[in-house]
Amino acid sequence: MPLEQKAPGSTEIYLEHHQEIENWEKELEESLSAFNRNQDNDEGHTFYLDFCNFQSAYLEHIDEEDIELEEAMQNNFTDEELMAHQLTIMQQMPFETLLLWFKFIVPARRAEENAQVLRGFKSAAPEPAYSKVISLVQNVISKKEWDKIEELI
Numbered sequence: 001m002p003l004e005q006k007a008p009g010s011t012e013i014y015l016e017h018h019q020e021i022e023n024w025e026k027e028l029e030e031s032l033s034a035f036n037r038n039q040d041n042d043e044g045h046t047f048y049l050d051f052c053n054f055q056s057a058y059l060e061h062i063d064e065e066d067i068e069l070e071e072a073m074q075n076n077f078t079d080e081e082l083m084a085h086q087l088t089i090m091q092q093m094p095f096e097t098l099l100l101w102f103k104f105i106v107p108a109r110r111a112e113e114n115a116q117v118l119r120g121f122k123s124a125a126p127e128p129a130y131s132k133v134i135s136l137v138q139n140v141i142s143k144k145e146w147d148k149i150e151e152l153i
Helices: 003-008 012-034 039-074 079-092 095-108 111-124 129-139 143-152
Strands: none
Touching: 003 039, 012 039, 079 111, 095 129, 111 129, 111 143, 129 143
16 A cells, blocks of 8 residues: 555554454355345344444444545645556456446546546546546536536546
8 A cells, every 4th residue: 555655554543444344244244145034033133233333334434534544645645646546546446346436436526636537547548448437427417517627638
């Protein structure tokens, strides 16, 4: 992880939490897979409560990452370095996952951020992939928002 390289020890707690959440998620998946319609109401209710607790812990973890880890990243890297990290992550994603990512992240970002990401993506992706992303983006934001992004690309 790039932040760990620049600031040793700074990501340890986040990685521990991440591992705990992944383990918890796996336990929930196993519990759910074991359901065979022979469970009583108490077992179903216990699963429901466990799932609610997991969801709360997951959201708290994401909140920590979005606030604390994001600030640490901003303090330790230039905008160009952050963009390079993001492109590396994007290149590791399956394309269908990347499309989902664009679908949900673009409406949540400012036009300047979207333009920067799309410029980077355009420089690294084959044209058909870029065209598919642009088509998706145009379907999840208003024409006015797209026009602003397009000006900046």
